């Protein structure tokens with residue numbers, strides 16, 4: 649279904665580059681089929697063109713009209729300006745994918761003032777290595793075929809779940825922001841390894857292989873994480889001593905708080921944008 653489809657990224661930031669890198673690496677999308685626009689940062693477009701061979705765009709309206717898939721990838725607070733620029737140029741047979749945290753499909757449909765197919769997606773930066781966990785939900789004018797196209801695009805870059813739109817804020821808090829929690833854990837483990845006397849250059853591969861191995865065990869054995877944890881934990885051994893320290897710091901409630909707060913923040917971002925839209929009407 650992807651053959652020859654053209655992609656127009658509006659917003660050339662981190663998630664855009666992760667997706668471009670991932671999509672091109674699959675070979676299913678060619679550099680000439682990827683068009684990218686920014687608000688003002690031309691150096692960034694030049695970099696992306698030189699590095700990936702993509703097509704930098706100045707005339708967003710013309711390019712949006714001429715592309716199969718338009719990906720909104722600016723900050724949520726910049727969505728109005730972007731939609732205003734695109735108003736009236738996207739038709740029913742095109743697909744708009746929004747990766748914006750918190751922004752409802754209805755707001756995008758309204759901003760484009762026509763019956764446009766919108767899919768709201770929440771990928772993560774692991775798109776770059778084809779290991780994203782992506783949540784999708786469709787807007788009111790999106791056909792099953794258009795949703796299937798969005799699924800196909802994101803499935804090239806990892807796992808996809810299709811959810812009710814109200815769950816996308818939670819997907820954002822869990823797996824959209826999720827890589828940052830893991831990187832933070834890696835940072836903390838490396839620093840702790842150093843404190844225990846292991847030089848950074850040795851701590852890094854030890855931590856990374858531990859992370860990879862644990863992920864692989866979870867995926868390949870199908871065991872519950874509790875079971876795998878118990879297999880590591882000898883009675884009165886080292887792991888138990890370490891886990892006790894994590895529990896003293898309320899490890900699980902802390903993680904829960906972080907994910908719930910990120911989820912709430914996604915909802916807040918949506919509300920800010922909706923309130924601003926209402927104020928402008």
Ligand SMILES: NC(=O)C1=CN([C@@H]2O[C@H](COP(=O)(O)OP(=O)(O)OC[C@H]3O[C@@H](n4cnc5c(N)ncnc54)[C@H](OP(=O)(O)O)[C@@H]3O)[C@@H](O)[C@H]2O)C=CC1
Nearest residue numbers: 659660661662663686687688689722723724726730748749
């Ligand atoms: N980073 C992540 O891990 C993820 C981010 N997201 C979502 O993706 C979106 C982008 O995030 P991220 O890539 O991190 O952000 P960045 O700040 O890295 O990039 C945003 C880009 O949008 C551009 N931009 C702003 N307004 C316009 C406009 N009107 N037309 C064209 N381009 C515009 C900016 O251009 P300029 O520099 O010229 O102003 C900038 O390059 C956010 O809404 C976020 O919620 C979703 C999943 C994961």
Ligand SMILES: O=C(O)[C@@H]1CCC=N1
Nearest residue numbers: 749772820824825826
């Ligand atoms: O931090 C953010 O708001 C975005 C959304 C998910 C990941 N990054």
